[in-house]
Amino acid sequence: MLENPFTVRGTIQNPSDFIGRKAELLHIVTRLKTMQSCSVVGERRIGKSSLLYHLFQTGNERLNDSRYRFVYIELTDASAQTVVDFLQTVLQALDLPTDVIKDDNTLIQNLIAFDKVIKTLVAEGVKVVLCLDEFEGLFDNPSEFSDQFFNQFRTMCNHQRLAVVTASRQPLEVYSLEKKLTSPFFNIFSIAELGDFTPPDVEQFIAHYQAIAQFTPQELDFINRYVEPHPLKVQIFCDMLLQWRDNGFAWTNDEMLDKTTKVYKQFLGGEHDWRKLSRTKSFFSVEGIGEKLALIKAARDLVTGQ
Structure with missing residues (x-):
């Protein structure tokens, strides 16, 4: 039985498995x-989480600049539920002293202490980038993450002491209005909208895993006819296709x-019906997958010297 590479449903951890999103990156x-x-x-x-984590992993290479220091934090994590914990988590990730952030300090005292430590890095030419995933998490605790907190971070961003890349379901201004926050912090962001895979993304995804999955021409045609370009749906579809194969194709197509x-419904919620799928354009050709695999193999052989 072949390995099934499509079972992982969480954040992509291996940068070589990250597919597409060239325009957004x-x-x-x-x-x-x-x-x-x-x-x-x-x-x-x-x-969104996979994109942010991939940026954290590959940001220096993409910028071609070793001065950048990327920090990735999931804001739903227990280590980011208070201002003290959040600031200490950032400093710890940057290998900076955390004892300047104290529970018995005022919010302003801790923010000033944090800014002062970050300035020491800036003076050394370091560029700090915070990749803050699930940014909605901060809005769940308005008594901690108040206008004062966001105002200080706007000041630090304006003076380029750090940059922030967030991930959220809605633009941050929507949440700030809901929570009645007045900080101009939420106006400094350029928005990168993340949607479905493009056709080249789908083709790259299939080609990337073809060496493991070994889809037949008939299976590739089935994928091309019925797969939807939502990244998780592509993964689920390929997973189910391998399960179908392992069961000896005992199910009918329907x-x-x-x-x-x-x-799809289990992982994404909502209603899904493949019968309503309407697409006028194929995502890839079987011949194209073969050509892409040949290029991937040639590149690997060049690296390994084989």
């Missing part, structure tokens, strides 16, 4: 070159597609 990287902040916005499970749409 270019948008973000271009702005980070001048330390401008960005907000990644998209529906749930569209790949049964396979019905089972798949049930898994």
Whole structure:
């Protein structure tokens, strides 16, 4: 039985498995070159966390600049539920002293102490980028993360002492209005909207995993006919196709597609019906996948010297 590479549903951890999103990454990287902040916005499970984590992993290479220090924090994590914990987590990730942030300090005292430590890095030429995932988490605790907190971070961003890249389902201004926050912090972000895969993204995804999955021409045709370009749906569809294969193709085509749409609902919520799928354009050709695989193999052989 072949390995099934499509079972992981969480954040992509291996940078070589990250697919597509070239336009969005270019948008973000271009702005980070001048330390401008960005907000990644998209529906749930569209790949925001994977994009932010990939930026954290590959940002220096993409910027071609070793002076950048990237910090990745999930704001729903227990280590980011208070201002003290959040500031200490950032400093710890940067290998800076955390004891300047104290529980018995006032908010202003801790923010000033944090800014002072960050300034020491800036003076050394370091460029700090905070990748803040699930940014909605900060709005769940308005008594901690108040206008004062956001105002200080706006000041630090304006003076290029740090840049912030966030991920959220909606633009940050929407949340600030809901929570009646007046800080101009939420106006500094350039928005990078994250949507479905492009056709080249889908083709790259299939080609990337073809060596493991070994889809037949008939299976590739089935994928091309029925897959939807939502990143998680592409992964789920390929997973279900391998399960179908392992069961000796005992399901009918309609049964396979019905089972798949049930898994879509499980992970994405809402209603899904493959019968309503309407697409006028194929995502890839079988010949194109073969050519792409040949190029990937040639590149690997060149690196390994084989």
